[in-house]
Amino acid sequence: MRSKLIQRADLMKLASIEGLLDRRKLPILRIKTEILKTMTNRLLERGFYWILPIMLAKATDPLWPDPGASIEKRVEIEVYGVRVKATQSMIFQKRVLVSLGPEKFFIFSPNIRIERRDRAFTGRHLYEFTQLEVEIAYAKMDDVFKVYEDLIIESIKAVKEKCGEELKILGRGELRIPKTPFKVFKRRELEEEYGEDWELKLSRDLNDPAWVIDIPREFYDYEDEETGMWRNFDLILPEGYGEVISGGEREYEYEKMLRKIERDGLRRENYESILNLAKRGLLKPSAGAGLGVERFVGYVCGVRHVAEVQPFPRIPGIVSEL
Numbered sequence: 001m002r003s004k005l006i007q008r009a010d011l012m013k014l015a016s017i018e019g020l021l022d023r024r025k026l027p028i029l030r031i032k033t034e035i036l037k038t039m040t041n042r043l044l045e046r047g048f049y050w051i052l053p054i055m056l057a058k059a060t061d062p063l064w065p066d067p068g069a070s071i072e073k074r075v076e077i078e079v080y081g082v083r084v085k086a087t088q089s090m091i092f093q094k095r096v097l098v099s100l101g102p103e104k105f106f107i108f109s110p111n112i113r114i115e116r117r118d119r120a121f122t123g124r125h126l127y128e129f130t131q132l133e134v135e136i137a138y139a140k141m142d143d144v145f146k147v148y149e150d151l152i153i154e155s156i157k158a159v160k161e162k163c164g165e166e167l168k169i170l171g172r173g174e175l176r177i178p179k180t181p182f183k184v185f186k187r188r189e190l191e192e193e194y195g196e197d198w199e200l201k202l203s204r205d206l207n208d209p210a211w212v213i214d215i216p217r218e219f220y221d222y223e224d225e226e227t228g229m230w231r232n233f234d235l236i237l238p239e240g241y242g243e244v245i246s247g248g249e250r251e252y253e254y255e256k257m258l259r260k261i262e263r264d265g266l267r268r269e270n271y272e273s274i275l276n277l278a279k280r281g282l283l284k285p286s287a288g289a290g291l292g293v294e295r296f297v298g299y300v301c302g303v304r305h306v307a308e309v310q311p312f313p314r315i316p317g318i319v320s321e322l
């Protein structure tokens with residue numbers, strides 16, 4: 001993908017009405033529809049509840065510490081005299097709901113993450129995107145791997161079967177159906193082989209998507225204190241498309257979460273709901289993840305920039321009228 005460098009002029013065009021007129025847009029939107037339909041149907045067939053997203057809350061994902069984060073501004077406004085944040089991810093809502101309500105569910109959740117403007121040129125970043133979030137009570141990493149491997153395989157199959165013409169127009173006729181189970185790499189070994197920027201280097205070496213486990217990041221992912229290993233993961237796509245899923249098993253113990261919140265320099269008053277539940281022994285262990293819908297569709301379509309799959313592109317640094 002993206003062998004040529006993306007120029008600013010290309011991005012301006014992509015973000016304008018001209019972008020909507022591009023002959024690739026309609027085939028991409030047809031493929032996107034097919035993928036959304038397939039993923040939704042698979043989850044419904046397996047008994048997942050379908051939850052709709054929220055956009056404003058006092059608590060949202062801190063995105064910190066996260067080696068991949070590059071947020072230039074947090075969106076906060078006051079409503080009814082209360083400061084609320086635009087959703088960066090629904091992780092805390094997912095953790096509470098899975099503990100007190102449906103034990104497995106999915107959400108197509110819009111996230112606002114005001115990425116640094118130089119990230120416009122990576123081809124992989126947007127300042128508004130949608131995650132397909134899943135959370136499952138008492139699940140382990142392997143359970144979540146299986147759910148997403150099925151969604152990925154089935155949607156690629158459906159696209160190849162029903163959108164052959166569209167794939168041809170996009171020059172993507174040769175798209176592979178990956179083999180399952182996907183390979184699992186350990187982050188520490190990748191660091192030895194590739195160095196700190198293992199994500200893109202691994203991505204360029206892969207033929208099929210692969211999991212990477214044990215990634216130090218936000219306090220809500222489960223850390224095995226004996227081995228120092230994080231029971232969490234990313235899914236990396238081939239061809240330089242990079243990370244498309246993040247998730248993990250979750251922390252559920254009060255004292256441990258409190259320690260980690262302090263260690264990360266976060267303010268505990270932002271996490272009272274989940275801390276209180278944990279203190280009362282009501283926060284269930286769970287595992288889950290979120291798939292970046294635009295990145296996945298972008299991979300299937302072979303785009304140069306992930307904004308090509310949005311009718312109204314949200315490219316870092318470029319704000320359009322619509």
Ligand code: ASP
Pocket residue numbers: 061088089091131133246247248288289290291
């Ligand atoms: N959705 C991710 C999760 O479930 C969190 C994130 O957005 O990075 O862990």
Ligand code: MG
Pocket residue numbers: 063066246
């Ligand atoms: Mg994350």
